[in-house]
Amino acid sequence: MTVHPEQRIDLEALRARYRAERDRRLRPDGDDQYTPLADRRGAGDPWTSGEDRRDPVDDAVDALVVGGGFGGLVAAARLRDAGLERIRIVDAAGDLGGTWYWNRYPGVACDVESYIYLPLLEEVGVMPTRKYAPGEEIRQHARAIGRRFDLYRDALLRTEVTSLRWDDDAARWTVRTDHGDVVAARYVVVSSGPFNRPKLPGIPGLADFRGHTFHTSRWDYAHTGGGPDGGLDRLADRRVAVIGTGATAIQAVPHLAEGARHLYVVQRTPSTVDERGDRPTDPAWWDSLEPGWQRARRENFLDLVDGRHADVDLVDDRWTDTAPVRGSRRRARGEEEPALATELADAEKMTEIRARVDDLVVDPTVAAALKPWYRQMCKRPTFSDRYLQAFNRPDVTLLDTRGAGVERVTADGIVVDGVEYPVDTIVLATGFELGVDPATRAGADIRGRGGLPLAEYWADGLRTLHGWVSRGFPNLFHLGSTQNAASPNFAHVLEVQAEHVAGVVAEAEARGDVLVEPSAAAEDRWVATIRERAVDLQVFQAACTPGYYNGEGRPRRRSEQFGGGPVEFHAVLAEWRAHGDREEVFTAR
Ligand code: NDP
16 A cells, blocks of 8 residues: 555645535436336336236234335344234345345445344354355345244235325224235334335436346346356447446446456446455354354444444454544544544545555556545445456446536447447446435335324424334334434344334233333434434535435435434433333333
């Protein structure tokens, strides 16, 4: 690495460069530049074929879980542990796995360490093959959870929930689906995931392209050949353009480069690409792990990425070395004023990331174009030991649009900066819609007591107790990002949320005559805590290059995250379960 600690950083010059990067990317249409890829099932499912019709179901279950990804799976598993008999997962996909069901593009793998990412490893008794397991292995793990907790029995797959209505007399939710099912459920968990709606770029002419186009979450192996491990042999005589350079493209590009006759990588904003350091799991190390190791390892990682001190760094990868983590260490040393320490740590980290591009990319012009000029957490960090190297191949061309994006698509190719590049295939690595209202993200019309729509109840901001339950919506629980706390290891925070929900449900079951519904006072207090503790990210995000982290350059005024971070949030939940006032959350039926 070419950076030395004594290298001086001119912060003023850096800020000016970052502002310039942001300004050339800002566009008036913000989020509106994208169009959704139809509804999930209308967008097609490359992984399931055959007849989609079946007789509608009309029955009653103990719990219905919207979403068969890791959040829904762990919630269902924990509800099973709590003694519930009939648990029904409903998902649009043809199988369990959530994002790992849909995303099977070449190179797909987790980039958070698999030992802490994959849920319930100890209970399912599985050893991930690698530090960063391939997507297919992760998908099979989701299926194994489904089998281990008998979740296939009542599952309704290739099915979308259309409405949830609270029936006060029966003290049940009535759940309707797009297959005409009508299910009565005592409890409902909504875990629809943040990346459930692929989006397409609004590039003029895209619909007129005569070649083949698909989104990375609907990979077309019939067209490309090969599989998630690569070997895209049907691209050998094709010129391919991939649009987008986010975390997905970083993983797919090395395989596209190997397969295509020629690959154009169309870049609007370069990602930060740090070291990955993947390696096979050492079975001897694995056998040496003591029971409870996964929880301990997850908590150690969470402490570190939450900016706390830990005596060891068990995961020891580039996530525990991001700019904010370095910033917290630097602040702890107390040598500079906190904001300066944070900014200096970021500048050092980004200088290293840019130096890494120079180290790995031979052509200096290409290397210059691949360097990211923004603070690291403006965009999702990425990790690869193959992506940057792909640009050294003679059959790979970086089309750097310098923030402008593709100008237009013609019948035969793409136009960048006035030049048309004829291509046969366009791969859209353009990500997912994130600005969707959490009340409607699952795609269901949710109505609680008195027919009140959840979207209306939350119209002026979320109203929950601890992010998972709202007054007027008894026995309805939310997993995800709703007045709780996030972490790069999203599977971990989902599991903590799921355990909390199931713990409270177990208690409600033991009482027998109660509903889980917060008191007005408890909910008011949590909303007030969210507002009081909110970390104001406006200034940071407004200075960032646009992306989904900052609402495409229009940062939200109000944060719905708990400002104390995930470690403190998990302690709040644990404290409530141990000593909380039960009247705050149980109401008589
Ligand atoms: P992203 O939203 O991160 O990236 C979309 C890309 O498309 C960006 O590079 C964007 O450019 C580009 N783009 C959009 N419109 C245009 C246009 N008109 N012209 C040119 N480029 C365009 O989506 P991803 O699918 O890459 O990632 C989504 C998330 O999924 C990640 O952030 C991550 O959280 C998760 N993920 C996780 C993985 C894991 O291993 N755990 C692996 C892959 C994804 P610009 O940056 O300029 O907006």
